[in-house]
Amino acid sequence: MKFTVNKELILEALQKVQAIVNPRTTLPILSNVLFQSDGKKLTLSATDLEVSVRTSIDAKVDKAGGTTLPARRLLSIVRELPSAEIEVDTDEKDIASIKCGPSFFKLVGISEDEFPPPPKFEGGKSYKMEQGVFKEMLQKTGYAASTDETRYILNGVLLSFQGEKLIVVATDGRRLALVEQEVEFPKKSEGDLVVPSKTVNELIRTLGDEGELTIQATENQVAFEFDDILIISKLIEGTFPNFRQVIPAQCEERVTIEREILFTALKRAALLTNDQSNSVKLLFTSNKLQIVTETPDVGESKETIPVKFSGKDVSVAFNPEFMMDPLKCLQSDEIHIEMTDELSPGVIKADVPFLYVLMPMRMS
Amino acid sequence: MSSVNRIQILSDRVANKIAAGEVVERPASVIKELIENSLDAGATHIEVEVIAGGRKYLCVRDNGHGMSRDDALLSLERHATSKIKDVDDIECVGTMGFRGEAVPAIASVSRLTLTTRLAGDVEGTEINVSGGKIQDAGEAGCPPGTSVTVRNLFFNVPARRKFLRSEQTEVSHIRQVFLVYALANPGVGLRLLVDEREVYNLPAGVQFEDRLRDVYSADLLKTLRTVDYVSGELSLRGFVGVPSLTRGDRSDQYIFVNGRPASAPAVWGGLKEAYRGLLAKDRHPVLFLFIDMDPSLVDVNVHPTKKEVRFRHPGTVRDALVEGVRKSLSGSSSSSVGMPGPSGTTVGAEPFRRPVVQIENLPAAAVFQYPRIPFEARDEKPGERSDDHAKAGIPAEERPWSWSRVVGQVGGLYVLLETEEGLVVMDPHAAHARVLYERLLKELADSSVESQGLLTPEAVELPPKDALRVRKGLGALQSMGFGISEFGGDTFIVDALPACLGDVAAAPLLIDLAQSVEEGGARAGVQKWAGERIARSVSRSAVASRDRLTLEEIEKLVVNLGKAEMPYTCPHGHPTLFFMSYSELNRKFGKT
Numbered sequence: 003m004k005f006t007v008n009k010e011l012i013l014e015a016l017q018k019v020q021a022i023v024n025p026r027t028t029l030p031i032l033s034n035v036l037f038q039s040d041g042k043k044l045t046l047s048a049t050d051l052e053v054s055v056r057t058s059i060d061a062k063v064d065k066a067g068g069t070t071l072p073a074r075r076l077l078s079i080v081r082e083l084p085s086a087e088i089e090v091d092t093d094e095k096d097i098a099s100i101k102c103g104p105s106f107f108k109l110v111g112i113s114e115d116e117f118p119p120p121p122k123f124e125g126g127k128s129y130k131m132e133q134g135v136f137k138e139m140l141q142k143t144g145y146a147a148s149t150d151e152t153r154y155i156l157n158g159v160l161l162s163f164q165g166e167k168l169i170v171v172a173t174d175g176r177r178l179a180l181v182e183q184e185v186e187f188p189k190k191s192e193g194d195l196v197v198p199s200k201t202v203n204e205l206i207r208t209l210g211d212e213g214e215l216t217i218q219a220t221e222n223q224v225a226f227e228f229d230d231i232l233i234i235s236k237l238i239e240g241t242f243p244n245f246r247q248v249i250p251a252q253c254e255e256r257v258t259i260e261r262e263i264l265f266t267a268l269k270r271a272a273l274l275t276n277d278q279s280n281s282v283k284l285l286f287t288s289n290k291l292q293i294v295t296e297t298p299d300v301g302e303s304k305e306t307i308p309v310k311f312s313g314k315d316v317s318v319a320f321n322p323e324f325m326m327d328p329l330k331c332l333q334s335d336e337i338h339i340e341m342t343d344e345l346s347p348g349v350i351k352a353d354v355p356f357l358y359v360l361m362p363m364r365m366s
Numbered sequence: 367m368s369s370v371n372r373i374q375i376l377s378d379r380v381a382n383k384i385a386a387g388e389v390v391e392r393p394a395s396v397i398k399e400l401i402e403n404s405l406d407a408g409a410t411h412i413e414v415e416v417i418a419g420g421r422k423y424l425c426v427r428d429n430g431h432g433m434s435r436d437d438a439l440l441s442l443e444r445h446a447t448s449k450i451k452d453v454d455d456i457e458c459v460g461t462m463g464f465r466g467e468a469v470p471a472i473a474s475v476s477r478l479t480l481t482t483r484l485a486g487d488v489e490g491t492e493i494n495v496s497g498g499k500i501q502d503a504g505e506a507g508c509p510p511g512t513s514v515t516v517r518n519l520f521f522n523v524p525a526r527r528k529f530l531r532s533e534q535t536e537v538s539h540i541r542q543v544f545l546v547y548a549l550a551n552p553g554v555g556l557r558l559l560v561d562e563r564e565v566y567n568l569p570a571g572v573q574f575e576d577r578l579r580d581v582y583s584a585d586l587l588k589t590l591r592t593v594d595y596v597s598g599e600l601s602l603r604g605f606v607g608v609p610s611l612t613r614g615d616r617s618d619q620y621i622f623v624n625g626r627p628a629s630a631p632a633v634w635g636g637l638k639e640a641y642r643g644l645l646a647k648d649r650h651p652v653l654f655l656f657i658d659m660d661p662s663l664v665d666v667n668v669h670p671t672k673k674e675v676r677f678r679h680p681g682t683v684r685d686a687l688v689e690g691v692r693k694s695l696s697g698s699s700s701s702s703v704g705m706p707g708p709s710g711t712t713v714g715a716e717p718f719r720r721p722v723v724q725i726e727n728l729p730a731a732a733v734f735q736y737p738r739i740p741f742e743a744r745d746e747k748p749g750e751r752s753d754d755h756a757k758a759g760i761p762a763e764e765r766p767w768s769w770s771r772v773v774g775q776v777g778g779l780y781v782l783l784e785t786e787e788g789l790v791v792m793d794p795h796a797a798h799a800r801v802l803y804e805r806l807l808k809e810l811a812d813s814s815v816e817s818q819g820l821l822t823p824e825a826v827e828l829p830p831k832d833a834l835r836v837r838k839g840l841g842a843l844q845s846m847g848f849g850i851s852e853f854g855g856d857t858f859i860v861d862a863l864p865a866c867l868g869d870v871a872a873a874p875l876l877i878d879l880a881q882s883v884e885e886g887g888a889r890a891g892v893q894k895w896a897g898e899r900i901a902r903s904v905s906r907s908a909v910a911s912r913d914r915l916t917l918e919e920i921e922k923l924v925v926n927l928g929k930a931e932m933p934y935t936c937p938h939g940h941p942t943l944f945f946m947s948y949s950e951l952n953r954k955f956g957k958t
Contacts (some may be wrong), residue, residue, distance in 0.1 A: 150869045174869050175820050248821040280865060281816050321818065321865065347821065361819030363865055364849070 003037070003067030004091040005044055009083055009102070011059045012044075016077045018208050018231065019048040019055045022200065023073040034070035036117045037090075041066045048073060049118055053201045053235040055208070056120070068114035069096050079107055121234050126220035127191035129163060131183075133228050137209040139170045139181045142356055144202045145327045148174035155240040158198045161217075162242075163187055171245045177324050177360040178248055195219050196242055201235035208233070248359055250347055253340035255313035257286060261337045261352075265329040267305040271295045272322035274303045280323070281363045286316045286341075295322075318344045319363040325350075328358040378444055379498045382474035383523070385444070389471045392530060393420025393519055394539035396472050400514050401547045402462035403469070404428035405554065406449060407512060410570050414544055415559040419536035420519065421527075427513040433482045435491040439503060442480070442495060444470045462626060469514075474498035475526070477517040485510040497522045541565065542617075545581055546627045549620055549654060552577035578605065578654065585947065586611075586652075588787075593655065595690030600659045600682060602690040607652035609644035609695070610934040610941045618652040623675050624661055632680035633657070636687030644695070644932055646939040653691075657683065696931045770928075772920055781920055788947035794923055796936035801926045803937040816865040817847035823861035826873045830856055836876060843876075850876075 016035065023033055027050070036047040044061035047054060069092045080088065085103035092098045096111040140159065148156035153175070162169040168185040171178065197205075201224075208231055209215070215228040219237070226233045271282045274295040285292040289312070293305040318341055329337065332352050340349040350358040376384075390396055397414060404412045407430025417423040433441060440446045447466030449455075472478060473495040483490030492506035520527040530536060537560055548556045548568055555570030568580050579587055590605035607618075619637075621629050641651055665676040677683050770790065773782040783790040828836060833856035836843065843850050849862025860872040927933050927942065936942050 148869055150871055152871045152874060173821065175822070175824075175871075176818050176869075178821055243822065279816060319816075345819070347819070359821060361821055361862075364817045364819060364862055365815075 003039055003063075003069060004065040004089075005037075005039060005061045005063045006087055006089045007044060007059065007061040009080060009086050009088055011061075012046075012088060013077075013080050015046050015057050015059045016073065016080060018057050019046050020073045020077050021207060022050050022053050022055055022204055023048050024050050025074055031070065031112050031116045031118070033072055033074070034112055034117070035073040035076065036068065036070045036114060038068040038114065039063045039066050047117070047120065049120075050200075051118060052198065053204060053233065054118075054120060055204065056232045056234075058230045067092070069098060069111045070114055070117050071098055071109055071111040076109065079109070121223060123218065123220065123223060123225050123234060126218050126223075127163075127187075127193060128219075129168075129185065129187045129191060129217040131168070131185050131215055131217070133209045133213045133215045134211040135183060136215055137206060137211070139168070139183060140202050140206050140209075141331050142181045142328070143170045143172040143179040144199065144206065145331075146172040146174060146177055146179040146358075147199045147202070149199075150174070155196060155238055155242060158196045158238045159202050160242040160245070161195045161197060163192055163194075165192075171242070173243070173245065173248075176321075177327075177358065178245060179328060180245065180249075180357045180359075182355045193219070194242060195224055196238040196240070197224060198235060198238055201233065204233060248347070249357065250340075250342070250349060250359070253346075253349060254342045255286065255311070255316055256338055256340045257291070257309050257311045257313075258336050258338050259291065259307065259309055261329055261332060261335060263307055264337070265326060267293050267307055268322050268326050268329070271303050271305055272326070274301050275322060276300055280321055281319045281365075282322045282325075283317060283319045286311055286313070288312060288315075316341055316343060318348060319365060320348065320360060321363060324360055328356070332356065378470075379474060382444055382470045382498055385467045386471040386475045386523075387526075389468055390475055390519075392539060393424055393536050394543045396420065396424060396476075396516055396519065397426065397540050398543045398547075399468035399472065400426035400516075401543070403514075404430055404512065405547070405551060406461040407431050409511065409554060411555040411557075413557045413559070414540075416537065416540055417561055419530075419533035420516075420540055421530060421533075421536070423515070423517055424519070424540075425513060425515040427511065429509070429511040432484045432487075432511050433491070434484055434487070435503070438480055438482050438491045438493055439500070442470050442473055442493065442500065446470075470498070472514075472516060475523050476519045476521065479515040479517070480512070481506055481508045481515075482512040483508050483510050546620060548581055549574070549577060550622045550625055550627060550656075574604070574654075574656075585949065588947070590652070590654075591694040593690050593694045595686060595693060597686040597689065598682070599663065600657065600686050602655065602657055602686055604655040605653065606655070606691050606694060608934050609641065609651065609932065609939075610944060611652050612645055612649035613652060614649065616650045619650060620654045622656045623664055623666075624658055625656070626666065626675070628666070628673060628675045630675050630677055630680065630683070632677055632684045633687060636684035637691065639684070640688045640691035640695070643937055644935045644939060646935075646941075649939070655687075657687075659683075770924060772917060772924065775920075781924075783924060783943075785945075788945055788949075788951065790943050790945050792924070792927070792943040793936075793941070794920060796940050796942040797923050797927045797933075799936040800930055800933065800942050801923065804930050804932070815845065815847040817849055817862040818865040819849070819862045820860065820872070823859050824872045825853060825857055825859055826876055827855075827857045828873075828876070832876075833858075848876075 019035055023035070025033060027033055032050060034048075036045075038045045038047070039061065041063050043058045044063065045056060045058045047056040049055070079100065083100075083102040083105060087102065089101040090098055091101075092111065096113050098107075098109045098111055100107040100109060144159055147159055151157065156172075156174055158172075160169075160171040162171065163185070166184055166186065167182050169180060169182045171180045173179070205226060210229060213229060215226060218225045218227070222237050222239060224235050224237050226235075268282065271293045272295070274297050275281065276297055279297045279300075281295075283294045283296075285294060286309075289308060289310060291307045291309045291311070293303075293307070295303045328350055332354075334352040334354060336353070338351045340351065341347075344362055345364065346362070348360050348362060350360065389399065393416065397416075397420070401412060401414065404426060407428060409428035409430035411429045413425075413427040415423070415425045415427075437448070441448075445466040449461040449466075469480075474497060477497070478495045480493045480495070481490060489505045490508040491503065492508070493503040494501040520530070540560075541558070544556065544558050544566065548566070552572050552574045553570065556566065556568045557564065558566040566581070568577065572580070575587065578590075587605075589608055589611045591608060593602055593604050593606055595602040604622075620627065621633055623630075637651070637653070645651065663678045665678070668674050668676050770783045770785040773784050775781050776791075779793065779795070781792045781794050783792060836850075836858060837852065840850065840852070847862070847864030848860060850858055850860050853859045858876070860876065863870065863872060863875070934942060
């Protein structure tokens with residue numbers, strides 16, 4: 003095949019697909035990007051057999067065909083190339099000649115026949131929503147997913163399309179993040195999907211802020227189609243735990259805090275934690291919140307934040323990282339913390355439909 | 367049809383030969399049985415003589431109480447013994463043997479001569495047995511005590527004879543047996559003659575330490591730590607090797623239970639735990655341990671040759687071993703024999719080793735005298751930097767060296783140190799890892815246990831065996847930060863996990879920990895999970911093997927390693943240093 007393409011276009015496309023390329027794979031073909039062209043558009047695909055990403059860009063195609071080239075190396079080359087137009091010409095042995103202004107590269111590729119065929123995708127449920135909205139929902143929840151591979155069902159994010167709503171939930175058993183959004187979809191498309199974290203991260207990276215997103219799902223696969231990109235991923239099979247039962251029905255005390263102030267105070271307090279002692283104590287007293295860290299052999303810190311609070315004194319310890327995670331990705335100026343005592347879960351809420359349940363730490 | 371009686375009672379001769387199959391495996395096992403008998407007879411001096419690896423001739427002579435003629439004849443009968451009278455006696459047997467099998471068994475596969483005299487008798491008895499048949503029994507003149515001569519072992523069992531190994535191999539087995547009993551009985555004088563050549567002549571009435579020195583070398587003794595530990599009814603004495611002194615197998619591990627060379631799974635388990643994190647994989651420490659306890663708490667009647675014993679309370683034995691061995695390895699033992707130890711040197715005193723040869727144009731390092739204040743390194747040319755360490759205030763016994771001087775670095779990595787006892791080569795990477803490891807362990811032990819609550823309590827159903835372990839270790843697990851309680855049957859409810867474990871599932875963790883809690887006791891369980899986690903993070907932050915180190919850094923490391931609890935290995939069990947004493951150096955150069 004032979005094509006000429008704009009540097010910025012191919013760079014952007016390569017950056018989109020290369021994130022899922024595993025550099026340490028046992029199958030060399032999986033380190034490569036597939037280039038295909040039918041004469042008008044140039045399609046780039048990458049896969050790790052779990053997730054596959056495909057994107058199309060405009061190119062001047064002189065000879066249709068296909069080849070695969072090493073993703074990381076090609077990306078580094080393209081990034082460093084001097085001028086705007088890049089000409090790529092491949093021979094029958096899949097060796098690509100890359101010409102760009104005064105530069106010339108020969109890059110050894112692998113035949114396109116070895117590239118795993120794209121997963122077949124037929125029928126299933128279908129949903130449509132705004133890209134930006136969906137991206138934000140993933141951002142607000144994705145970090146709470148578990149990374150412990152033995153609990154595979156928690157290694158992803160639950161998309162629950164029920165009623166007229168989409169609820170997105172992620173949990174690792176210690177904390178749980180939930181957002182909900184009204185979405186229109188046909189009644190027959192109701193159902194739960196658990197999308198692997200890797201796919202979620204790829205979506206957060208590639209989803210734009212505007213434009214439509216189409217989600218299609220079958221029994222064990224899901225496809226996200228937006229702009230010129232198609233992401234197909236396996237779904238995590240199994241039943242996601244019943245998240246509703248961990249949301250406390252009611253809490254005794256509620257306090258409203260400025261998000262930014264709480265976040266920066268926690269960030270400072272966390273400076274004095276270490277591997278052995280990773281907790282901050284929150285002391286709620288009359289119109290005052292104190293954030294205290296005491297780590298043996300490291301030191302102590304105390305932050306005092308004025309708050310409107312008139313309930314009973316509550317002292318509760320949390321992992322500061324767990325507390326900061328949701329504060330990082332919320333936009334609202336104020337957040338609400340609800341709690342009961344040092345053993346009951348704490349809840350962080352915002353004025354948007356967001357909910358975060360966090361179990362306290364116990365000291366002995 | 368005539369009835370055929372297929373089953374018949376075997377004659378004693380056949381029975382003895384069968385017993386011989388179990389008891390008499392090779393010449394060394396004959397020696398073992400005979401030495402045991404001599405010891406049981408109260409001998410204070412035993413002489414062992416073998417010719418041609420014991421096949422042709424072996425003889426064990428003692429000065430014990432001897433036997434009367436009737437006893438001597440009876441002793442050749444199967445299950446005839448003076449050592450027990452009733453079944454109950456087995457429970458509290460204090461003698462080595464008691465089965466009454468050995469002598470007749472040996473007699474059935476050899477030509478045996480038994481010569482014995484009671485101290486008070488005028489004349490002794492000599493009995494000749496061949497293949498189990500008494501040939502003649504007469505009077506003989508002999509010193510008091512018993513002497514058993516075995517000729518042509520296995521002459522009537524060609525199959526066994528074929529399985530004997532070369533003469534050297536058999537001799538080495540015999541030496542091994544001899545050594546075991548020599549070590550177990552320092553009070554008894556022992557002499558070994560191989561092919562009319564004296565191999566050992568060990569004086570009677572010495573302490574174990576002296577016996578060890580006689581048998582091995584004084585150098586070995588220096589690398590051993592004294593164990594002296596009493597826990598309730600159980601006492602643990604002896605020596606254990608520092609972790610840098612290891613063997614590829616267990617051949618240099620001598621364990622005596624009530625003076626009997628024996629072992630049990632609980633002992634191996636305890637030792638493994640005691641040396642956890644100190645040894646490289648598949649390395650075994652050198653040790654000499656005497657475990658003494660009430661005889662009724664040990665069952666020795668498990669194995670025909672009594673190689674293995676069974677403890678009534680294996681857990682107690684294991685815990686005592688872990689505790690006792692750890693204590694002496696950590697160097698807090700008051701009677702430390704010591705690795706490049708502070709033997710004789712007082713704190714702060716610097717041995718002045720006068721240079722034997724003065725090399726004219728070598729820079730000052732070669733004739734360097736050790737000042738008490740830190741030496742100014744900048745006066746030295748690079749590569750010959752030297753310094754010493756004023757280490758006042760640290761008790762000498764807790765350090766591998768009380769005084770040392772950095773001689774330099776070799777191979778871009780290893781640090782050479784001169785200490786009062788010899789040359790030390792230290793791997794700074796491993797040393798740093800050890801220092802960090804101990805600091806983190808200490809921090810961990812000092813910090814309060816934090817546990818992270820779970821959103822939904824997890825019900826964990828365990829297999830019955832694991833459930834039992836978890837139930838037993840419930841308290842330990844709770845103190846480790848598990849929020850765990852019983853939920854009936856073999857199910858447990860976990861509502862919190864130790865915070866430092868991060869993102870993990872409760873069930874597999876619980877099973878894993880339950881096993882290590884059982885293997886090593888509660889303390890080991892906690893230490894293991896904490897230790898392993900720490901070891902991992904330590905290797906990340908330890909000095910990379912190729913990093914350049916400044917002299918100040920190395921000195922600090924040397925001081926810190928000196929203060930470490932287990933200075934000789936890194937957390938992964940690799941050695942941090944090796945030591946070559948001046949006597950070893952002298953020997954290598956042919957000077958004595």
